Amino acid sequence: MENEKISKKLNDVVAYLEENISSDDVKIHLFTVKNKAFALLYVDSLSDKTAISDNVLRPLKKINDFSKESISATIHAPEMKTLYTYAEAFTECFDGNTVLFIDGESLSLSLGYKKFEMRSVAEPPTSITLRGPREGFVECLSTNLSLLRRRVKSKNLKIEFISIGKYSETRVAICYVDGVAKEGLKEQIVEKLKTLQIDNVADSSYIAKHLTKDKSSIFKEIGTTEKPDIFTAKLMEGRVGLIVDGSPFVLTAPYVILEDFQAADDYYSLSYRATAVRILRLFAVLIAILLPGLFVSAELFHLQLLPLSFLLTIVNSIKGIPLSPSFEMFFTLAIFEILNEASIRMPKYVGMAVSVVGGLVLGETAVNAGIISAPTLMIIAISGICLYTVPEMVQTFSVLRLLFLLTAGSFGGYGIILLAVGVIIYLVSAESFGTPILAPFAPLIIKDHKDAIYKGFFGENVFRPKTFGSKNKTRMRIFSKFKDKKEM
């Protein structure tokens, strides 16, 4: 069936179409012009019927020569493709194009009269910037590609399409800059994608998870972003990007953990500020992950870690609390996570009520009732806030936080050390398409540290990061005089 050629007789074509497509929203419109029969196949919800009428039906009624060339010349279509098999016709039809079958011709024409509802380009909610572009990717692939093309007006930007999904036939655009991307990386990704057989690709995360080597890992191995400026910058570093139709989150590979600690704002604001904020993010993450565990281990195992006055305050505050310190922390963390989850899922009009319940009732009342202590609540609150300084890794860090808490409550401070060492060993051995995810820290690549935790000044980052193995090393040159400017 897949490669069955289109019949010359239109009646056979229509019969074939009616037999294979029994969907009410797929229309087959038969019309005759001067005894020549035509059939239009289109999806009602994806096509611009006005355009079809103006640009296909009306012009066709005026022609006398019904050869394929004459018909092609008469029809005004922004894109036109000749199709020879039913499979191609179906693919084009479900992609939103209109397919014109001509009686007496064993071919059909695909006409690009797509029209469907899509979300407009807006600032993505997960990447807010104070200064910088505010466009974000949307679910429509062509819109996303337009955002990309507007930023990279070079013939070296290559985009290759691949369809994944037995029923969804989701188009994935593999984007890279020829001459900049690491050699062989695109081929590796395409190889890997071809090994996936799946019914439906609901989101780019499916592709991301398939491309990940260690599928049970807490840490991701594929980068994501919702912003075209960040996506473009990553391509320029030597990475390969994947835009998945139907998902606003685009993927980039290889991935390094450092990229989640870098925000777009860092590149648009003062370097001093950017460096300070990156250090702050790193400390915030450490606080988020380690603070609850450290506090529990200090309360249970290592009282001498705490200064005396603070220790007495804690003893004072935990008097009468029925739960042990470790269980109290776990319980408070669980409540916080429940609040977090509920606030994402609930309808907006009950959000206010839940904020009141969460803040006042659970917070203040629980402390006053002696169910939990104030230091515990404060620590969970601080930890929760610090976690969101790196929003892309919230899921990873919240799991880690729980693990550290369990370990600290069971084995104390040394348990934290052992788990930290275990995580470090895991991270140094993890790779993303041959690139260690802890680069440029492990392995130590000193040249790449100009844009690691320290954010170099404009003009310092002359070379592309060595981490991604691009052969085209230079990305910027500043000349003292314009006449000295040479090609890079």
Added chain:
Amino acid sequence: MNYPLKTRQIALFFIAFLPVVKMFTMPKSAAEACNEDMWISILLCLIIDYATILALIKINKTHQKPFYDILKDRFGTITAKTIFFVYFLFFMIKAFTPIFELRNFVQNSFYSTSLRTFPFVPFFILSVYFCTKKYSVLGRLSDLLWIMTVLGVSLILFLSIANADFGAIMPIFNNGLNIFKGSYFITPWFTDASYLLFMIGFFKHEEKTTLKLSLAFLAHGIIILLFSIVFYCSFTFVAKREFFPLSEIAKYSGVINAIGRFDYIAILIILISNTVSVALPLYFATKTLSMIIPIKNNVIIPIIINVSHLIIATFFERYQQFIIAIIHLNLSPVMLCLGNIAPFLLLFIKPKKADFTNNKALLKRSA
């Protein structure tokens, strides 16, 4: 040719992992033997180690092959495996002291009122995981953890240096032969050149390899000497009774009185590198046993090695001092021979002409 290790990583390995394992009972043991001349006995051991390292750098440059391959090519597989078995036992014995020390330190400093045995079991679980990793992972760990060692040691020294009476190391050479006795006793803590012995052939000899590794070893030596001297100068006559200098040395700073045990932060930072450092002999024991008995599943050998150490650490706790005494008093010469003297013998093994030509071509290609 893709080498799993780089010269830089080996240099940072010296700084990250070698000093931390010598900060527990080694300074106290040296002080017991020769009082104020303890730094000289430590220096002697460092010099011997450095000489061995220089020899190994030369061997790596000449052969550009792993130790096993050099032995196999010259003496055959059975001899190579026999020698590797001897080194397997060497690393198993070398692991005892650091494991006992770490266990005692952790249990006494961190767990004064809780169960004494169980909290240390997770160390061996982590060690099994670590032992399954390749050399490239060890190199990257060095890249990352050297900063922990430097930071932790700097903080400890910063807190403790003001309270040290540096005149305590005078007079020099007053203890005569006891200096050599001290060196003899502390030898099992050293013999670090044995690690490099098993890394030859896995890193490329570059132009500045000798310089980089020498500087790194010098840095490691300075850290150890400085720590030991500050320790002795802080405690002088009561140094012999201080079992855990790491947790005692920085307590006298004004910061501690004001804020609390701030030095525990430095200790926790050092313990991160130290955990890997203590697992290193087990790691290399795994590597040696894997060459003797190649098994596809790379978890079995680490499990065997770590479980045996766990059993000894748990059920033979009563014999701990006895075991340590045997190692340091009776087995010191054996460890010295295997760790420092035996590598020199490789200098006398010349690569075959074909190998030499191949190596030259190899070096040219990879240059």
Added chain:
Amino acid sequence: MKFIKAKIFIVITFLIAGYFFSNDFGLIDIEKTAIVTACAIDKEDNEYKVTLQIALPSEGMGAEQNGKALLEGKGLTVADAIGKTGTVTGWYPSLSFCNLILVGESLLSDDLTACLDYFSRSIKIQDSAILACTENNASDILKKTSPLDNISGFSLQKIILKKTGMDGNVLKTDLKEFENNRFSRSLDSYMPFVCAVDAKHSDNSKPSDSGSSKESSNSGQTGGENEQKSFFNASKTKLFKKGVCIGELNESETSVAVLIKNNVYDTNLPVKNVLINGITANYSLRIIKSKFTLKINTSDDNVTVKISGKLFVKIADETSIDNNTSHEPLITLPDEVKIAAEKALTQDIIALTDKCKQLKFDLFDIDLNLYRFHSKKYNTKIKTLWDNVKFDINVSVYGQKEYKK
């Protein structure tokens, strides 16, 4: 097996979680821990009596008096006595925060090493704990209250643990230092001697709040119960040889000793009866910077210890004895004051060194310095050290340099 590592990881996580929720680690609950802040040791009927001062959280304690925050125990050894404090209350004494150890006068005639041995061996108590001896019973000092702080241990620590160098009138020592000196070559050690002085204050005065004495503001005890408040004086120093008390330094000797050993600053140096242009006045010189060095010379038959000191001072106060003429403020240091200060200080140092010679007490680590820097002559010189030692004292006092037109 697919995803074996993940499965093992999940199993381990569940095991740890099970252990976590079992809460069975053999730990002592924080609420059952007695946080000891000070420890007093006395000898009674050939037994050691240990009094532990514990810090109690303020809430719920209301009108607690210090006596109720003290635990006592008796035993044949110090460790025994400390253990018995726990059996009476059911609390586990945690010595990690014990920063003060007081030794009663009854123990001074014995080798103190015996009663301090427990603290030296135990890693639970910090080596940096301050050591002091008291007049009469050490437990009485702990039972007293001070206007500075409701908990006597804290107020004592405030007096002894002043910033190094400032108001140098306490020759403080800690456990490590005492042990170090005890086992040094000379076997000589020292510790401050604490006395309680009754305080006279108004009924309306309230004790100050400190970190752990919040109950004091709630108690309102100052007016109501007429509780006798005391100040503590640690300006004297007891001297020990082989752990046994052999003598004492008085206040001025202690001040001089602190000046020489610790290089003090921001402290006062009184100079009396200085005659300038017919006016006699007492001066108080503020020491901005001081540096004392000790050098040992063994070139001749004797051992000569040269004590050189340089003090940079400014005039803090001037009180005319005659009360009849007012001076203009003196910016530079007059020569008369300079000379008088040097003379007074030299005499004080001579008095101190004479006492050391008399008691054969090595306050200045002469023995140690001889061993370290003159090791070849050490064995011969040490035998007759205290018979032949000479002190050469040279003190210079400097003020602002005078500008001469």
